[in-house]
Amino acid sequence: MIAFTAKSLLTPLERIVHPVVMVEGGMIHSVAPRDHKEVPSATNVIDLGDAVIVPGFIDIHIHGGAGYDVMRADTSGFEALEQSLSRHGVSAYFPTTVTAPVDAILSSLERLANEIEDAAKRKPSNRAVPLGIHLEGPFISHARRGVHPPANLVPPTIAIFERFWQAARGHIALVTIAPELDGAEEVIAHAARRGVCVSMGHSDATLDAARAGVAAGARHATHTFNAMRPLNHRDPGILGEVLTNPKITADIIADGIHLDPTIVKLFLEAKGPDSAVLITDAISATDMPDGCYLLGEVEVEVKDGKCLANGTLAGSVLTMDRAVRNVMQFAGWDLQRATRLASLNPAHVMGFKNRGRLESGARADFAVLNSKGEVLQTVIGGNYS
Numbered sequence: 001m002i003a004f005t006a007k008s009l010l011t012p013l014e015r016i017v018h019p020v021v022m023v024e025g026g027m028i029h030s031v032a033p034r035d036h037k038e039v040p041s042a043t044n045v046i047d048l049g050d051a052v053i054v055p056g057f058i059d060i061h062i063h064g065g066a067g068y069d070v071m072r073a074d075t076s077g078f079e080a081l082e083q084s085l086s087r088h089g090v091s092a093y094f095p096t097t098v099t100a101p102v103d104a105i106l107s108s109l110e111r112l113a114n115e116i117e118d119a120a121k122r123k124p125s126n127r128a129v130p131l132g133i134h135l136e137g138p139f140i141s142h143a144r145r146g147v148h149p150p151a152n153l154v155p156p157t158i159a160i161f162e163r164f165w166q167a168a169r170g171h172i173a174l175v176t177i178a179p180e181l182d183g184a185e186e187v188i189a190h191a192a193r194r195g196v197c198v199s200m201g202h203s204d205a206t207l208d209a210a211r212a213g214v215a216a217g218a219r220h221a222t223h224t225f226n227a228m229r230p231l232n233h234r235d236p237g238i239l240g241e242v243l244t245n246p247k248i249t250a251d252i253i254a255d256g257i258h259l260d261p262t263i264v265k266l267f268l269e270a271k272g273p274d275s276a277v278l279i280t281d282a283i284s285a286t287d288m289p290d291g292c293y294l295l296g297e298v299e300v301e302v303k304d305g306k307c308l309a310n311g312t313l314a315g316s317v318l319t320m321d322r323a324v325r326n327v328m329q330f331a332g333w334d335l336q337r338a339t340r341l342a343s344l345n346p347a348h349v350m351g352f353k354n355r356g357r358l359e360s361g362a363r364a365d366f367a368v369l370n371s372k373g374e375v376l377q378t379v380i381g382g383n384y385s
């Protein structure tokens with residue numbers, strides 16, 4: 001048994017002052033205020049001083065980092081990426097593919113499935129853990145493809161989805177799809193039956209088409225506002241549905257580049273602390289110097305925090321700890337509510353009950369922050385080094 005103590009802890013629904021977190025076998029045994037809790041004398045106590053303990057962050061949309069793209073990374077690439085993620089408070093992530101030739105996607109899915117299965121067998125370490133795959137593309141709109149290569153976009157069919165599913169050995173956890181495409185409703189219903197979270201994105205859907213997608217089983221929205229039909233007051237389109245339907249959760253890239261800070265505020269007010277989720281959409285250039293990088297098979301130039309491919313935004317170099325701090329700065333939200341968008345809410349979207357929260361029976365995954373919200377340490381599966 002290990003006991004962690006700190007100045008405060010966000011569960012994140014509650015704030016506990018002077019907490020003691022008892023950890024055993026990678027899981028949280030108990031969380032309680034220090035003066036309510038007897039710590040057995042033989043316990044190894046780790047005092048984190050003035051720090052704040054928050055649940056480890058969960059990134060459901062990430063293409064790479066530390067110089068590696070998840071579609072091409074080898075074993076050492078995943079190790080570097082996962083260590084870099086944990087330096088930014090991320091304890092779990094969903095590696096995200098981009099549109100490429102079907103065969104390239106299939107071989108990436110196989111390698112990602114290997115990494116997910118290997119990670120599940122590893123002893124807890126300082127590496128963020130991949131939990132499932134986010135398939136972004138090829139079932140997306142030509143009109144809203146962003147930098148996804150147009151020649152490789154494919155109309156959605158159950159047959160192709162099943163090829164992806166088999167290659168990924170069932171590890172596809174999230175799929176981004178444009179609901180207005182021919183065949184999309186069948187694929188949405190099929191993927192939802194498979195237990196996949198279906199997210200609407202890279203979409204030019206009208207309000208009616210978005211509602212049909214939701215009726216078929218879509219329940220999330222991918223990088224809301226970006227690569228989406230814009231909101232118009234007489235033609236609200238997909239954004240009208242995403243922003244007003246309380247059953248839909250939705251994510252944003254809060255880097256201050258993809259969305260004006262005022263739009264971040266508007267989004268957060270519309271979706272509220274229950275349904276808003278932060279993603280990074282980070283690419284291999286994250287945590288690396290400016291220069292030329294790959295996003296799948298797309299060449300991207302990174303300069304001053306902006307990732308561009310032929311003048312179009314191509315992912316980000318955002319880290320999750322910064323996204324949380326940006327929410328506090330852009331919208332005036334406190335650390336507790338901002339943290340929730342990067343922990344409890346993504347865990348909920350992905351159907352995990354024992355992640356994204358700090359309570360008895362949950363995994364011992366937490367980030368240790370200073371008073372400015374900067375990451376001092378990330379504890380994954382109770383591993384403290």
Ligand SMILES: [Zn+2]
Binds near residue numbers: 202223227
């Ligand atoms: Zn995208």
